[in-house]
Amino acid sequence: MAAASYEAKARGVQRGMRLFEVKNVCPSAVILPSDYETYSLFSVRMFEIFRRFSPDVEEYSIDEAFVDLTGLRRSSHGPYGMIAKKLQETVETELGITVSIGVSLSKVLAKIGSKHNKPHGLTIIPGMDIHIYLAGLAVEKVWGIGPNTAAFLGKFGVKTALDFAKKDEKFIEKYLSKPYREIWNELNGRSVYPVTTESKSSYQSISKTKTFTPPSSDETFVLAQLSKNLENACIKARRYGLSATRLILFLRTQEFRDTGMEIKLSHPTAYPADLFGPLREGFVQLYRRLSLYRQTGVVLGGLVPEIKVQYSLFDDISKIEKMAKIYSAIDRIAEKYGKYTVHHARSLPTKLQTQHEGERGDEPERKGDLFKGENKRQRLGLPMLKIKV
DNA sequence: TCTGGGGTCCTAGGACCC
DNA sequence: TCTGGGGTCCTAGGACCC
Numbered sequence: 001m002a003a004a005s006y007e008a009k010a011r012g013v014q015r016g017m018r019l020f021e022v023k024n025v026c027p028s029a030v031i032l033p034s035d036y037e038t039y040s041l042f043s044v045r046m047f048e049i050f051r052r053f054s055p056d057v058e059e060y061s062i063d064e065a066f067v068d069l070t071g072l073r074r075s076s077h078g079p080y081g082m083i084a085k086k087l088q089e090t091v092e093t094e095l096g097i098t099v100s101i102g103v104s105l106s107k108v109l110a111k112i113g114s115k116h117n118k119p120h121g122l123t124i125i126p127g128m129d130i131h132i133y134l135a136g137l138a139v140e141k142v143w144g145i146g147p148n149t150a151a152f153l154g155k156f157g158v159k160t161a162l163d164f165a166k167k168d169e170k171f172i173e174k175y176l177s178k179p180y181r182e183i184w185n186e187l188n189g190r191s192v193y194p195v196t197t198e199s200k201s202s203y204q205s206i207s208k209t210k211t212f213t214p215p216s217s218d219e220t221f222v223l224a225q226l227s228k229n230l231e232n233a234c235i236k237a238r239r240y241g242l243s244a245t246r247l248i249l250f251l252r253t254q255e256f257r258d259t260g261m262e263i264k265l266s267h268p269t270a271y272p273a274d275l276f277g278p279l280r281e282g283f284v285q286l287y288r289r290l291s292l293y294r295q296t297g298v299v300l301g302g303l304v305p306e307i308k309v310q311y312s313l314f315d316d317i318s319k320i321e322k323m324a325k326i327y328s329a330i331d332r333i334a335e336k337y338g339k340y341t342v343h344h345a346r347s348l349p350t351k352l353q354t355q356h357e358g359e360r361g362d363e364p365e366r367k368g369d370l371f372k373g374e375n376k377r378q379r380l381g382l383p384m385l386k387i388k389v
Numbered sequence: 390t391c392t393g394g395g396g397t398c399c400t401a402g403g404a405c406c407c
Numbered sequence: 408t409c410t411g412g413g414g415t416c417c418t419a420g421g422a423c424c425c
Contacts, residue, residue: 002393002425014390061425146423178399179422207395256392262418297394 002034006119039063045095053087058195066107068195081124088122104130107193108186111143112161127189134162134187144183149176161187202303203240208232209297215254217292222251223283224349227272229298230279231347234270237300238331243268245302247275249282252295259286260297268304271323272344 001022004013011026022029043062050057053076056068067087069080076083084101091099098120102113105127112133113123125133140150142161156171158164165187172184185192208229216222226249237244245268250260263278279298330342 015393017390018393064425144423148422204397205395209394211393295393 001031042095042097046091046097046099049090049094050087052090053083056195056197058197066110066195069103081122084122084124088120092120105189106186106191107195108143108183109133109189112137112141115141130165130187130189131162134165135160137161139164142183142187144179149180202305203242205299205301205303206233206236206240206242206244207297207299208236209295211252211295213294215292215294217289219287219289220349222287222293222296223280224347225296226251226279226283226298227276227344228347228350229296230275231272231343233298233300234272234275235331235334237270237303238306238327241306242300242303243270243306244275244300245304246300247278247282248299248301249279249286250297250299251283251286251291251293252297254292254294256294261286262301268302268306270300270306271327272346273323276344276346 001013001015001017001019004015004022008022008026008029011029013022013026013029017025019031022031039062043059046063047057047059047065050065050067054067054069054072058066058068060066069083072083073079076086080103084103088099088101091097100114100118100121100123102110102116102123102125104110104113104125109125109130113125114121116123116133123133137160138150139145139153139158139161140147142164145153145164152175153164156167156175158167164184167184172181176184182192210225210229212225229249230247245265247263247265248260249263250258252258261282263282265275265278269275333342
């Protein structure tokens, strides 16, 4: 389970729960498959609204952004809080969704503000009030501070965000690395993280993993899972016009022991046919017959734009071109008839083992299961959007 | 959080070179 | 041949985020 409504959360549903657990805690829960396409449409519209208020918008994730309001009070004829309020109202009227906003001197403080009051919150943290908001906040709730760092800081009596902010520079320099020094500055109202406007150029890596229940020690089955991971990762890479120069594969056992390895590729590629060989070699080294595996994963790394791929004198160009043709045909078929219309025989043995009920299938069940006269968007009850194509 | 899936960045230490 | 100093690049792994 990836996300829960506020109502579900109130009844004890938590992020990362498995579906049967959700049903145990909250039998009346309505479980829906995710619909990334719709989220993306809202996301694009939301960022577009933000940009009406300021040109400096950092699209941080699909549902979050940083907006730099510095210097805009003049043109907006009002304080920052008022600009934020207007921004919030605009999103609500145009998109029919609520957003929570934090306004402060730095990104880390703005984040704290945005989480302070949800949903539909608007929290302004001026410099003189920083301590108020930090005092009641556990240090691990601060953006960038996780359980490990919180545990470490706890050894020095640092429990709250305020405890951390008040530590002197000598302590910070002595014990903490760059990211935490930066957070420390941000908490003290000194902005060190810029709002970066330019959208992230591209992926650094593409990964595909899959957990299967029950766990398996079947060599053929586990390798097939990896092959399928690889195929899926390659599909995504090709969609973004990227080729990989490294292949990482890993296996996770029932006991959550991970083993993995990285393989450097002789030339950049996004074709499974090029990668099954190395994948298999890696797998043979990792696989232990007596282990029970619950997850496989593949990461394509060292991604380079397809265009820039240089072939060496000794590469077989005609073979490469043939491969390109085959895969572009496969991609077109997949687009037209669905993802798994055509796939490699190597991935076939994933069907050896029936998956437990209630586990995710390859596609959300709802897709295609529409009533007459319905389309996906109407069914979700979404407001009509003007979609730029 | 008794454990789903997809990402990013930082750092220490080794390899290699002059 | 051995030793010392310094720079760069790469990799594994850690930590964190949505």
